[in-house]
Amino acid sequence: MKCMKSPFFSVAVLVCVALTVTFAAGQAGAQSARLTAKHFVKRAPIRGTAAAPLAAAAAAPGLPLWTFNVESNRDGNEYTGVMVGTSPFDEGSGQTSVATQVVPIVIRTHTIGTAVSAKGIISTTPGDTTFNPTRNDRACLGSRNNNPFRLFLQSPLLQTADFNYGGTDVGTTQGTDAFQRANFWKVINRESYHVLLGPITTFDPIVIDIPAASGLALATTALGPPGFCAPLGIIDINLFDLLLNNNVLPALAARGVNHGTFPIFFLHNLVMSAGDPTNLNNCCFLGYHGTGNADPTQTYSPLDFDSTGLFGVSGLDTAVASHEIGEWMNDPFGNNPTPPWGHTGQVGACQNNLEVGDPLTGTEAPRIAMQNGFTYHLQELAFFSWFYTSHSVGVNGWFSDNGTFLTDAGPPCK
16 A cells, blocks of 8 residues: 555645556456455544654544554554544443444536546546435345445444354444454453444435546446446545535534544445546545544545445445444544554555554455345454554454454564
């Protein structure tokens, strides 16, 4: 993963992006990945020292945070950071809840991508497309359980389900809480420790109109045969984040969105590009978690509910949300330091922050079937111990929640 300065983000804010993109036009089967899913973090502009996360915690009394200090036997250095919730190492820690607002974002684009060259350049023509996550998606999801927004609200990330990792039942709870319990399974009070999203508040859709040069709808035939079930929206992430910060977040402040809450901006079949959306090499960011431009302690996360299948099964429905919410809980400001790690998941080089999703991007956790009859996809996430120490405090002695990582990240990445 490479960090680059964004022209729209504050100079001190880095956008971390993975550079690898694959073009696999002609692959059969909606479940085979034809595009590469990427994620990034928009870091708070209060970084550069070990005390930076503590400064963020002091500045954001509304968000429940705890501080960790760990000596890593990967490099012998000490690391300090903050996470959402209460300390799992404190036997008296109980349940923490964070008020969460789910805001459906309707995106209107005015350009259609008709074909993609061998170099990833998208040919275009004028045309209007609306991406509305509150509308039924019969083309991709079928005749029932086809409303993306409703499906998300009924998902195991916001509702409860039984979570079992390798034969160990970590409880009937929300998905990210289940991960966090498994993350610190050996040290938590298993009767009482929880970090939950709630109460959950839903808002009416917010419509954002994207200029023709800053977004497009990739036609279902643009990648060649076979066609995919619905257009894929691609918009410039810099413009989108600027609109969220300048227009959307200020408008929602009067409705209770503040740095003590967690707003989720819900998208459907809509991904982002690092700049020009007509260059597929800049694509495809399915979600991110970030901090506000005006208030760097305001955390939030835009995320896509994909039903096109273009990113394979590991990118379907709530897989993106599981990645981003897990990272928000473990690295809310994007600047929890770790020994360098890399060459895994979406990270082709080296990275040094506590982003629990990035090392396993593209790897599934066990799917969860809910009472609504829909089976949800989740991403496997890396445990705290994987980043810092060879002694796992995670469930089963693992270093990730589905056992892909059975040892730590190894010697510091170079």
